[in-house]
Amino acid sequence: MTDQARIRNFSIIAHIDHGKSTLADRLLERTGAVEARDMREQLLDSMDLERERGITIKAQTVRLPYKASDGHDYVLNLIDTPGHVDFSYEVSRSLAACEGALLLADAAQGVQAQTLANAYLAIEAGLEVIPAINKIDLPAADPERVAQEMVNILGGDTDSVLRLSAKTGQGVDELLEALVAHVPAPTGDPDAPLRALVFDSYFDAFRGVVCYIRVVDGRLGAGDAIRFMATGEVHDANEIGYLTPKAVPVGEIGPGEVAYLITGVKEIDRIKVGDTITLARNPANDPLPGYKEPKPMVFSGLFPTDGDDYEKLREALEKLRLNDASLSWEPETSKALGFGFRVGFLGLLHMEIVRERLEREYDLDLVATAPSVAYKVTLNDGSEITIKSPQDLPEPTERREVAEPYVKVMILAPSEFVGPIMELATSRRAVVGNMNYLGPERVEMDFEIPLAEIVFDFFDLLKSKTKGYASLDYEPIGYRASDLVKVDILLNGIPVDAFSAIVHRDKAYDYGTKMTGRLRNLIPRQLFDVPIQAAIGGRIISRETVKARRKDVTAKCYGGDISRKKKLLQRQKEGKKRMKMVGSVEVPQEAFVAALRVDDDEK
Amino acid sequence: MTSDEADALASSPAVYVHIPFCARVCPYCDFAVVAGRDDVAGRYVDAVVAEIRSAEPWRPVESVYFGGGTPSRLEPGHLARILDAIADRHGIADGSEISLEANPEDIDTQRAGDLIAAGFNRISFGVQSLDDRVLVSLGRRHTPPAALSAVRSARDAGFANVSADLIFGAPGETDESWQQSVSSALASEVDHVSCYALTVEKGTELHRRILAGAPAPDGDVQADRWETADRLLGEAGMARYEVSNWSRPGFECRYNLTVWAQGEYEAYGLGAHGFRDGVRTRNLRHLDTYLETVESGKRPLAGTETLSEWDAELDRLFVGLRRAVGVAHGPGTRAFLGDPDGVRLLEAGVVADTGDRLVVVNPLLTDWVDRVVLSLRGWEEPAGADIV
Numbered sequence: 001m002t003d004q005a006r007i008r009n010f011s012i013i014a015h016i017d018h019g020k021s022t023l024a025d026r027l028l029e030r031t032g033a034v035e036a037r038d039m040r041e042q043l044l045d046s047m048d049l050e051r052e053r054g055i056t057i058k059a060q061t062v063r064l065p066y067k068a069s070d071g072h073d074y075v076l077n078l079i080d081t082p083g084h085v086d087f088s089y090e091v092s093r094s095l096a097a098c099e100g101a102l103l104l105a106d107a108a109q110g111v112q113a114q115t116l117a118n119a120y121l122a123i124e125a126g127l128e129v130i131p132a133i134n135k136i137d138l139p140a141a142d143p144e145r146v147a148q149e150m151v152n153i154l155g156g157d158t159d160s161v162l163r164l165s166a167k168t169g170q171g172v173d174e175l176l177e178a179l180v181a182h183v184p185a186p187t188g189d190p191d192a193p194l195r196a197l198v199f200d201s202y203f204d205a206f207r208g209v210v211c212y213i214r215v216v217d218g219r220l221g222a223g224d225a226i227r228f229m230a231t232g233e234v235h236d237a238n239e240i241g242y243l244t245p246k247a248v249p250v251g252e253i254g255p256g257e258v259a260y261l262i263t264g265v266k267e268i269d270r271i272k273v274g275d276t277i278t279l280a281r282n283p284a285n286d287p288l289p290g291y292k293e294p295k296p297m298v299f300s301g302l303f304p305t306d307g308d309d310y311e312k313l314r315e316a317l318e319k320l321r322l323n324d325a326s327l328s329w330e331p332e333t334s335k336a337l338g339f340g341f342r343v344g345f346l347g348l349l350h351m352e353i354v355r356e357r358l359e360r361e362y363d364l365d366l367v368a369t370a371p372s373v374a375y376k377v378t379l380n381d382g383s384e385i386t387i388k389s390p391q392d393l394p395e396p397t398e399r400r401e402v403a404e405p406y407v408k409v410m411i412l413a414p415s416e417f418v419g420p421i422m423e424l425a426t427s428r429r430a431v432v433g434n435m436n437y438l439g440p441e442r443v444e445m446d447f448e449i450p451l452a453e454i455v456f457d458f459f460d461l462l463k464s465k466t467k468g469y470a471s472l473d474y475e476p477i478g479y480r481a482s483d484l485v486k487v488d489i490l491l492n493g494i495p496v497d498a499f500s501a502i503v504h505r506d507k508a509y510d511y512g513t514k515m516t517g518r519l520r521n522l523i524p525r526q527l528f529d530v531p532i533q534a535a536i537g538g539r540i541i542s543r544e545t546v547k548a549r550r551k552d553v554t555a556k557c558y559g560g561d562i563s564r565k566k567k568l569l570q571r572q573k574e575g576k577k578r579m580k581m582v583g584s585v586e587v588p589q590e591a592f593v594a595a596l597r598v599d600d601d602e603k
Numbered sequence: 604m605t606s607d608e609a610d611a612l613a614s615s616p617a618v619y620v621h622i623p624f625c626a627r628v629c630p631y632c633d634f635a636v637v638a639g640r641d642d643v644a645g646r647y648v649d650a651v652v653a654e655i656r657s658a659e660p661w662r663p664v665e666s667v668y669f670g671g672g673t674p675s676r677l678e679p680g681h682l683a684r685i686l687d688a689i690a691d692r693h694g695i696a697d698g699s700e701i702s703l704e705a706n707p708e709d710i711d712t713q714r715a716g717d718l719i720a721a722g723f724n725r726i727s728f729g730v731q732s733l734d735d736r737v738l739v740s741l742g743r744r745h746t747p748p749a750a751l752s753a754v755r756s757a758r759d760a761g762f763a764n765v766s767a768d769l770i771f772g773a774p775g776e777t778d779e780s781w782q783q784s785v786s787s788a789l790a791s792e793v794d795h796v797s798c799y800a801l802t803v804e805k806g807t808e809l810h811r812r813i814l815a816g817a818p819a820p821d822g823d824v825q826a827d828r829w830e831t832a833d834r835l836l837g838e839a840g841m842a843r844y845e846v847s848n849w850s851r852p853g854f855e856c857r858y859n860l861t862v863w864a865q866g867e868y869e870a871y872g873l874g875a876h877g878f879r880d881g882v883r884t885r886n887l888r889h890l891d892t893y894l895e896t897v898e899s900g901k902r903p904l905a906g907t908e909t910l911s912e913w914d915a916e917l918d919r920l921f922v923g924l925r926r927a928v929g930v931a932h933g934p935g936t937r938a939f940l941g942d943p944d945g946v947r948l949l950e951a952g953v954v955a956d957t958g959d960r961l962v963v964v965n966p967l968l969t970d971w972v973d974r975v976v977l978s979l980r981g982w983e984e985p986a987g988a989d990i991v
Contacts (some may be wrong), residue, residue, distance in 0.1 A: 527951040527968070550826035553969040555799040555847055557925055558670075559619050559862045560634075560876040563883055563908060566921065566977065573974045584947070 001190075001219065001254040002075050008183040009077045009214065009258060010130075011094055013119055014104035015112035015471070019134040023104065023166035024062070024078060030172055031064040031076065033244055061200065061212050061258060062245045068180045076179060077258040079199065079214075081118070087346060088475065089292055090200070092121055093274045096290055097199040097214035097258065100128040100183030102175070103150065107133045107141035107163075110442065111149050113412040113471035119153060128183055129154055132162035132175060145439065152438045186216075188255025193284040194218030196277040198228070203268050203322040211261040211271055212243075216288060218279070221252040225280035226263070229287040230272055234280050235263035269325045294326040296344025297405070297476065298351055298455050299388045301332050301369035301498065302358070303340030305589055309364055310339045316362035317341065320354060327354060332389065336496045336582045337367055337592070342389055345371075348455060367592045369498045371455040376403040376479050390500040393486045396537065402502075403479040405451040408433075411462070413470035415443045420465040428453035429504060448477060452502070487511050487541070489519070490533040494583040498592055512542040515595060522591035525549035530585050604844055604855050606928035606960060612857065613864040615665040618689055620651060621872030622674040623890065626706075630742045630808035631770075631801060635874025635888045636672045643894065647873075648681045650897040654871045655688040657902065659879075661869065663694030666858035668702045669723075672873075675705035679714065683721035685871075693869070700725055700764075700857040707745045707753035715760030725856075726757050727766035727795070733787040736775035741801075742808075747787070754791045764854055766795035771832065772825040773801045774818060781828050782835065789839045794854040798832045799847050800825040826967050846925045846966045863926050865919045874905075881915060883908040913981030920961075921973040924954075929962030935979065936961040944975040 014020035027033075064076040081094040095101060101122040105111045111119075122129050131150040133143045147158040162178060164171025200212040213220075220226070224237045239262040241249040253259050265271055273294075276287035304313050321327045332342040345351035351371060358364050374388045378401040387393055393402070409430070411421055415437065425432060425447045433446035454474065462470050487508050489499035499519075503511045512534025519532045523546050530546040557565050579586040624647075627638045667689060669682065682703070689695060702725040703718060710728070718726065732738050733747040745753075750767075757765050767788045771781055788796055801820050803810050813819045833843055841849040845863065848856065862868060862878075870877030874888040887893040887903045896903040910918065916935040923930035930936060939945040940956065948954050954972055955964045963969050 527947065527953060527971075547823075549822075549968065549971070551800070551822040551829070551967045552971045553800075553846055553967050555802050557846075557863075557922060558859060559868055559870065559878070560621075560670075560874070560885075562862075562878075562918065562922060563876065563885065566918070569921070569970060569974050569977050572970075573978050 001252055002257055004186045004188065004190075004254070004256040006072060006074045007077065007186055007256040008074060008100065008179050009079060009098045009186065009256065010100040010102060010179055010183050011079045011081050011098045011122070011127075012102045012104055013081065013115055013122060013129075014134070015106065015109070015115045018104055018106040018109070018112075018115070019166045020080075020104060023134060023164075023172075024080065026166050026169055026172050027064055027076075027078060027176070028062065028245070030169070030176065031066045033062060033064050061243055063242045063258065066176055066180070069177060070180075074180055076176070079212075079258065087350070088117070088121070088473075089294055089346075090273060091118055092125070092290065093197065093199040095122050095125045095127060096274075096288070097197055098127055098183075099186060100130060100179065102179070103129050103131045103154070104134050105132075105146050105150060107135045107143045107146055108138050110142075110146045111153065111412070111438070113410055113444075113473045116153065116412060116444070117410060117473035117475075123154075130162065130178055130182055131156075131160070132164060132171075134164055134166050136163045137165040137168050137170065149438050149442060186256025188215065188217045190217075190219060190254050192217040193282050194220055194226075194277065194279045195284045195288055196220060197288050198271065198273055198275045198277060200273060201268060201271045201325075207239075207262050208264055208266045209262075209268050209271050211263070211277075213259055213261050213277060215253055215255050215257050215259070217255055217284070219252055219254045220259075220261075220277070220279070222249065226277050227280045227283055228271065228275045229278055229284075230275040230291050231270065233265075233270060235265060238262050238264050268322055272325070294346060296326070296328055296374075297347055297451060298345045298371045298373060299342055300345070300351055300355075300371045301334060301337070301340055301342050301389065302329075302355070303334060303337035303367045303369075303498075305365040305367055307338045312362065313341065313358070313364055313366070316358050316364060317343070319362070320357060324354075326350070334369075334497045335494070336498045336580060336587070337369070338580075340367075344388070348459065367498075367589055369592070370501060372502065373405050373450075373452045373455060375484070375502060377401070378403075390486055390502045391497050393502055396485075401481050402484045403481045404484065404502075406448055406477050406480050407451045407454070407474040408477045409447045409449050409454065409472060409474045411445045411447070411470055411472050412438070413443060413445070413466050415441050417466040417470060418443060418445070421445060421462070421470065424458075424461055424465055425449065428458065450480075450482065450504075451476070485536050487515075488535045489515050490531075490535060491519070491523070491582050491585050491587070492530050493533075494585075495535075496582055496587075499595060508536055509541055512536075516542045516544040518595045519591065520544040520546055522594050523585065523587055526585060528584075604842075604852070604860075604928070606931070609844075609860055609926060609928045610864055610931060612861045613866045615857070615861050615866050616661055616663070616693070617666040617668070617858050617861040617866060617868040618664050618693070619858070619868050619870040619872075619875055619877065620667065620669045620674075620685055620689075621672065621870070621875040621886075622669055622677055623647075623672040623873045624676045625671070625673045626676070626708075626744065627742070628808075630812070631804070633804035633807050634672065637873075637890050640890060641676070643890070644677060644681065646894055646898075647890075648677065648684055650894050650903075651685055651872050652688040653897050654903065655685070655692050657900075658692055658869060658871075661693040663696040664689065664699065664869075665696045666700040666702070666861060667695065668700075668856075668858035670704050672704075673706050673709070673729075674703050675709035675714075675718075679717035679721045682718070682723070686722045695722075702727060702856065702858055704729065705753070705757075707750040710753040710756055712756040712760050715757045715762060719761050724762070725764040725766070726762050727768060727797075727856075728753055728757075728793075730754075730767040730788060731770045732773065732776070732780075733784040734776065734780040737770075737773050737780060737784070740775040741770060741773050751787065751791050754793060758792070764795070765793045766797065766850075766854075766856070767791070767793045768797045768799065769832075770799050770801050771828040772820040776828075778827070778831070782831055785832050785835045789835065789841075795848070795850040795856065796832075796836055796841060797848050798829065798836075800829065829967060842927070843966070844927050846969055860926075863922050865915070865922065881910050883910065911981075916981070917976055917979065921976045924961065924963050924972055924976070925966075925969055927962075927966075929957070929960045931960050934981075935976065938979040938981075939976060942975060942979060944978070948972055948975060 012020045066074045081091045147161040195217045196213045196215045198211050227234050274291040278284040329341040329343040430447040430449035436444040483505045488495040516532045532544045533540050534542045625636050625638045701723045703723045730750040836849040843849045867879045873893050875886045877884045887905045893903045920935040953968045
C-alpha cells in the first residue's frame with residue numbers, strides 16, 4: 001500500500017497530434033519507468049490504428065516512480081484518456097480517477113474544441129487543471145498567444161502556464177515538479193468499506209478481462225471476493241497489481257492507488273466502465289457517482305460486398321466487441337445489399353475506426369450505408385418505439401409523432417470564419433446559442449442541432465469552410481419532435497433501402513434531387529432505360545433516367561486483336577463482379593458509397 | 604453468305620503478313636507501325652522472307668492478307684518476293700484471296716497493275732472519310748478526290764475485288780458528312796466496305812489530345828452513325844457480315860472470315876499474330892529487335908498462348924459472335940443460355956437463339972455479350988479418370 005500523501009493521479013488532456021503520447025513517453029523515460037533503449041516510439045498507443053492516426057482509442061495507464069526535488073519519493077499515476085468526442089463518457093470516467101489534469105495545447109495550433117470540452121469536464125469534476133504548452137520548439141510556435149487562450153479558459157496568469165517540448169524534453173522536469181506541487185494528494189478513508197472505480201477495461205486473450213481501477217476508499221487485497229455494484233456480479237480479485245508499465249502483482253492496495261484487476265471474467269460486456277467495486281463481505285452503501293450505460297448514437301448498415309462473407313463479418317464484430325463493449329449490432333436484411341448488420345456506434349469516429357478495422361484487420365470488403373440516428377416514434381395508440389433504420393419507420397397514418405436526437409455542438413474556430421460556420425449551421429436546422437471570444441481571433445460557438453444533421457458530412461464541410469481550422473465537439477441533449485419524412489429512392493420502380501433516408505420535410509426535395517442526380521451519374525447504362533425516382537410515400541418528388549446503353553462494341557477484332565481484346569473484356573468483366581443486382585438493374589458497389597459522399601461542389 | 608459457308612472457313616489455311624511502314628503515324632493508330640524507317644524496307648522484306656522459309660511447312664493456303672502499317676508503301680517487287688516465299692513454303696491454292704491494304708495516295712493505274720502482276724487480287728483502301736475536314740482531323744494526307752481516283756485506278760487496272768475502309772465518329776464529322784462519305788464510297792462502286800467507330804487507344808496521339816481536353820468520341824453519336832451506315836449500305840445491296848464489315852454477296856473477306864471462324868493462320872512480320880495447332884503466337888513488336896532476331900536465325904516470337912479446350916470454345920463464341928451468322932450451338936452456347944446474364948441478354952433481344960445457332964441481333968452490344976461469354980465457367984477436367 002502506498003502512502004496517499006505521496007500519490008499524484010493525473011490525466012493529460014490534449015487534442016489529436018498535440019503531443020500527448022510523446023509526452024507520456026518522455027515521462028516514462030525521465031522517471032526511469034522505461035529505459036530509453038526499450039522505448040518504442042509512443043509506447044502507450046499500442047494499437048496500430050492508433051499509432052497511424054495519432055489518436056488514443058483505448059486508455060492506457062502507467063505508474064511512474066518519481067523522486068521530487070523535495071527529496072521524497074512519489075508515485076505519479078498517469079491515467080490516459082481517449083482523445084475523441086465519441087468517447088466523452090470514457091474520458092469522464094478516467095478524469096474521475098484523477099485529482100489533477102494536465103491541459104496540453106500545441107504551441108502553434110492552440111486550444112481545440114475537443115480539448116476545451118475535456119478541460120470543462122475536468123473543471124466540473126473538481127480537478128486541478130495545470131495548463132501546459134507543448135511543441136515550443138516549433139518554428140511556428142506562439143506560446144504567448146496560446147497561454148493567453150488558456151488563461152481565458154482557466155483563469156490565472158500566463159506566467160503560470162508551463163512551456164515544454166515533449167520532443168526535445170525541454171521543460172519536462174519542471175512539469176514533473178508542477179505535478180507534485182499542484183495536483184492534490186488523494187484523501188480517501190483507508191478504513192471505510194471499499195469503493196474502487198473501474199475506469200477502463202480491455203480483453204486479454206490469456207487473462208480475460210483486465211480492469212483498470214482507482215481505489216477511492218478502503219482497501220482491496222488479492223483474493224478478496226468483490227462485488228460490482230451496478231451489475232451485481234460477484235467475483236474474486238484473482239490478481240491485482242501496478243502497471244509500471246509491466247504488470248507487477250501486489251498483495252493489497254489502498255486509497256488513492258491505481259491498479260489493474262483480473263477476475264477471470266471472459267466477456268467484456270459483463271464489466272462496465274464506471275462501475276464501483278466493493279467487497280462482497282463488507283460492501284459500501286453507495287456506489288461512486290457518474291455511472292452510465294454507453295449508448296450508441298450513430299447507426300450504419302454494414303454489408304459484406306461478397307454475400308459469402310456474412311459469417312466472417314459477424315465473427316469479426318464479435319472479436320472487436322471483446323475489446324469494445326460499446327459496439328452493438330443486430331442483423332439487417334437489405335433488398336439491395338443482402339444480409340448484413342445494423343451497427344451502433346458511440347459516434348462518427350468510432351464508426352470510422354470500426355469500419356476501418358473490419359476492413360483492414362479482418363480483410364473484409366464492406367458496403368456501409370449512410371449513417372443515421374435512432375428516432376423515437378409515437379404510434380397512434382400512444383406507445384413509443386425506437387427505430388434505427390429508415391426502413392422501420394411506420395407509415396405516416398400509423399404514427400402520431402417522430403422525435404429525433406439533438407446535440408449541443410461546440411465549435412472553436414478563428415473568428416474570421418464565424419459567417420461561414422453560421423451559414424452551415426443554420427442550413428442544418430441548428431439553433432444558434434452562445435458566442436464566446438477566447439481571444440481577439442478565436443471564438444467558441446454553441447449550437448443545438450439535430451444529430452442527424454451532423455452525422456453525415458458536417459465535419460467535412462466544417463473543415464473545408466474553415467480551411468481546416470475549426471474544431472468541434474458535441475454532446476447529446478435529448479430528443480425533440482420534428483416534421484420528418486422518409487424519402488425512398490426507386491431504381492426502375494424498386495425502392496433501394498440502402499438509399500432511403502429520414503429527413504426533415506423541408507429538405508426532402510433537396511435530398512431527393514441530390515440522390516437521383518448522383519445516381520444517374522453512378523449507375524452505368526443498362527440494356528434498357530432505368531428511371532431513378534425519389535418518393536415520399538407514393539408521391540414522386542424527382543426523377544432522372546439512365547438511358548439504355550446504345551453502343552458497347554469494339555470496332556476491330558482481327559487476328560492480331562483477339563488476345564488483346566480478350567484480356568480487355570476479361571478486365572472489364574472483373575469490374576462487373578462488383579455489381580449488385582437491384583431488381584434487374586446492375587449497380588456497382590462504388591455507387592452505394594459514392595452516392596452518399598459529399599460532392600466537392602458542396603464544400 | 605450462309606452460316607455453313609462461314610463456318611467452313613475454319614478449315615481454310617491462311618497467312619497474314621504485317622508491313623509496318625507508314626509515311627507518318629496516324630493520331631488514332633496503335634498498331635505495330637513505324638514512320639521514317641523506309642531505309643530498312645529491304646532488310647525487313649529479307650527478314651519476313653527468312654521467317655517464312657523457316658516456318659513449319661503447311662498445306663497450300665487459301666487466303667493471304669497483307670496488313671499494316673501501309674503495305675502499299677513497299678515496292679510491288681518487294682511484295683512479290685514475300686508472296687513467292689509463301690508459295691514456295693506452303694503453296695498458294697488456286698482461287699485464293701490475296702489481299703493488300705493500301706493508302707489511296709500510293710495507288711495509280713500503273714502501280715495497281717504492278718500489284719496485280721505481283722499476285723494480288725483484292726485491294727482494301729484506307730479511305731477513312733470523304734469529308735475534307737474529317738480527313739484533316741484524322742491526320743490523313745489524301746483528299747477525297749484522291750481516294751476516289753485511287754479506287755477507280757484499281758478498278759481500271761483490273762482489281763475485281765475492291766474495298767474501302769471508313770472511320771466514323773471523328774472530330775469534324777456531322778450526320779450529313781458521314782452520310783455523304785458512305786454514299787460517295789458506294790458511288791465509287793466498291794465491292795466491300797468496312798466502317799469503324801473511331802476508337803481511342805491508350806498511348807496514341809488522339810488519347811493524349813483527349814486527356815488534354817479535346818472532345819472524346821460519343822458512343823451514342825457513333826451508334827447513330829453506325830445505324831446510318833448499316834441502312835445506306837443495306838439499301839445499296841450490301842450485307843453486313845460482321846460488326847464493322849459489309850459487302851456485295853460473295854465479296855466477304857475470306858481471310859478475316861477464316862480468323863473469325865477460328866481457322867488457322869500463319870503470321871509473319873513485325874508484331875504479327877498467328878494461330879496454329881491450338882497455339883496463339885505473337886511476334887516481337889520493336890522493329891530493330893525483330894530484324895536482329897530474325898537475322899541471327901531465331902524465330903522472332905514475343906509470346907505464345909496455348910488454348911485449353913474450353914478457352915478455344917469461348918474464343919469460338921466471342922470472336923464468332925461478331926459475325927452476322929453467329930455461332931453454331933456447342934458447349935459454350937449452352938452454358939451461355941444457362942447463365943443468368945445470358946438469359947437477360949436473350950430476353951432483352953440482344954441475342955437470339957435460332958434453334959441451331961446463337962446470333963447477336965444488336966451488333967452494337969457485342970462486347971456486352973462477349974463479356975458474358977468470357978465469364979462462363981467451363982467443364983471441370985474429368986476427375987479420377989484412372990479409377991476403374
